[in-house]
Amino acid sequence: MMRPIILILGPTAGGKTSLAISLANQLDGGGECICADSMQIYKNMNIGTAKPTQEEQAQAIHHLVNIVDPSEDGFTVESWLTRAEQAIEDIRARGKWPIVVGGTNLYVQSLLFGLFDGPDCDQEKRDALNAEPNTVLQERLHALDPEAAERIHINDKRRLVRAIEVCEATGYPLSSLQSQWGKPMPREDAIMIGLTWPVKTINRRINARVRAMFDEGFLNEVNFLQGTLGKQASEALGYKQLLAHIRGECTLDEAKERVKILTRRYAKQQRTWLRRFQVLPSAHFIDMGDKGMQYAVEQALTYILPD
Numbered sequence: 027m028m029r030p031i032i033l034i035l036g037p038t039a040g041g042k043t044s045l046a047i048s049l050a051n052q053l054d055g056g057g058e059c060i061c062a063d064s065m066q067i068y069k070n071m072n073i074g075t076a077k078p079t080q081e082e083q084a085q086a087i088h089h090l091v092n093i094v095d096p097s098e099d100g101f102t103v104e105s106w107l108t109r110a111e112q113a114i115e116d117i118r119a120r121g122k123w124p125i126v127v128g129g130t131n132l133y134v135q136s137l138l139f140g141l142f143d144g145p146d147c148d149q150e151k152r153d154a155l156n157a158e159p160n161t162v163l164q165e166r167l168h169a170l171d172p173e174a175a176e177r178i179h180i181n182d183k184r185r186l187v188r189a190i191e192v193c194e195a196t197g198y199p200l201s202s203l204q205s206q207w208g209k210p211m212p213r214e215d216a217i218m219i220g221l222t223w224p225v226k227t228i229n230r231r232i233n234a235r236v237r238a239m240f241d242e243g244f245l246n247e248v249n250f251l252q253g254t255l256g257k258q259a260s261e262a263l264g265y266k267q268l269l270a271h272i273r274g275e276c277t278l279d280e281a282k283e284r285v286k287i288l289t290r291r292y293a294k295q296q297r298t299w300l301r302r303f304q305v306l307p308s309a310h311f312i313d314m315g316d317k318g319m320q321y322a323v324e325q326a327l328t329y330i331l332p333d
Contacts, residue, residue, distance in 0.1 A: 028215065029118055032057070032330060033137075035128045035300055035309075036221035037293040039231040041319055043078050045221065046127045048323045050086035053330070058087040058117045060110055062137070063129030065262045067106070068096040070251060073244045074264040076235065089113040096251060096259040107136045131299045132185075138213055148191075155187045166190055177299055179292055181261050218303060219326045220311035227316070229290050236286045239264070248272065263288055 032049065034042045043059075050057035061067075065075040069092045072079075078088050090109055094101050110126065110133070117124040128134045155163065163186040168175035170193040178185045223231070248268040260269060264285045271281040303309050310329040312322050 029055070029057075029121070029123045030330075031114060031137075031213075031216040032123060032125045033128060033134060033216055033218045034125060034221075035131075035134065035218055035303060037223065037228050037296045037300075038076070038129070038289060039235045039293070040221045040223055040228060041314070041322065042127050042129070042221065043076075043082060044319050045219070045322050045326060046125045047078075047082055047086045048319065049326060049330070050123070050125055052323065052327065053123050055121050055123065057123035057125045058089065058113075060089045060113050060117075060124060060126045061091050061129065062106070062110070062126050062133040063091075064101075064106070064133065065259070066091050066129065067094045067101060068092075068259050068262075069094065071096055071247075071259065071262065071265070073239050073242050073247045074262065074268075076239075089117075097254050097256045099256040099258050101258070103132055103136050104141055106130075106133050107141065110137060131296060134303075138216065151194075152187060152191065155190060156183065160186065163187065163190065167193070170194070177295055179263070179288075179295065181263060181266055181288070183261065184258065214308075216308060217330055218306065218309040219329060220300060220303065220309060221314055221322060222297075222300075222311050223314050227314075228293055232289050232293060233286055236264075236282065236289060240282060244268065245271075245278070263292060 032046075034046045034049075036042050046057075046059045050059060059078075061078070063075065063077075065071060066077045067090060068075070071077070077091055082088075083091070090106065090113065093109070114124040114126075126134065126137065158166075160180050160183055163183065164175055164178075164180050167178070167186055167189050171189060174189045174193075178189060180186075244264065245268060248265055249272065251265070252269060252272055255265065255269075260266060267276075267281045267284045267288070270276055271278055276284070304311055310326075312325045314322060
């Protein structure tokens with residue numbers, strides 16, 4: 027029997043890793059986790075990416091973590107999708123459940139709908155866009171495609187530039203083109219489990235996570251990595267702000283506060299994106315409220331293994 031893919035969705039700091047590990051250990055035959063996070067792919071970027079700890083990885087096998095040196099650029103959505111599909115095939119061949127833990131929603135989108143092939147780039151225009159500050163790019167994109175501007179993080183220059191390129195080359199917003207990706211409906215071998223939280227609750231969880239990251243040595247991690255991070259890795263949320271602190275551009279307290287603000291903003295963008303999934307027939311969202319992880323596990327199992 028081919029096991030369906032279980033997709034775990036939800037905002038950052040929302041308990042996705044805990045749910046995935048619990049399901050991996052409770053499902054008949056066992057499961058293995060596949061991380062769908064564009065920064066957890068990098069080696070040694072552990073604390074700031076909220077990568078599953080060694081203890082968590084010992085509780086369930088995790089794929090697609092620590093697979094790229096942080097000095098390397100060029101790891102794309104297609105790179106991740108190719109490896110994820112292979113991991114899914116291998117896990118199923120062992121009779122286990124593939125559990126994809128969403129962090130980067132674009133990765134999840136590509137898994138469900140396939141890749142969107144945009145127009146070729148004009149290198150001269152791309153160079154000109156890359157020379158612009160991120161704030162200018164975001165404003166420009168907002169005028170062209172407000173939905174994409176809301177979804178793409180201001181620190182993600184590569185995607186900001188690409189969205190502007192697509193809009194200007196095709197005359198259509200990237201968001202409308204992406205809605206035409208691949209199949210009209212998501213693949214039929216996937217069950218989506220989403221975790222939703224009240225805004226105040228998830229914001230408290232985010233603030234607590236950021237504090238814990240610094241208590242665990244986040245600044246030391248960035249100090250160790252500085253000078254070895256490529257363009258993509260150095261734009262990661264948290265790392266970029268601490269690198270600015272190390273360069274003397276802001277105090278540590280200012281950097282910490284900026285990380286909290288940007289992480290809360292990122293969670294808001296994730297909620298906007300996740301609303302697109304909620305209308306799909308294979309999606310099941312669990313309202314966490316003030317409930318614990320055991321409640322989420324029990325609810326998820328009823329969706330995965332209905333009577």
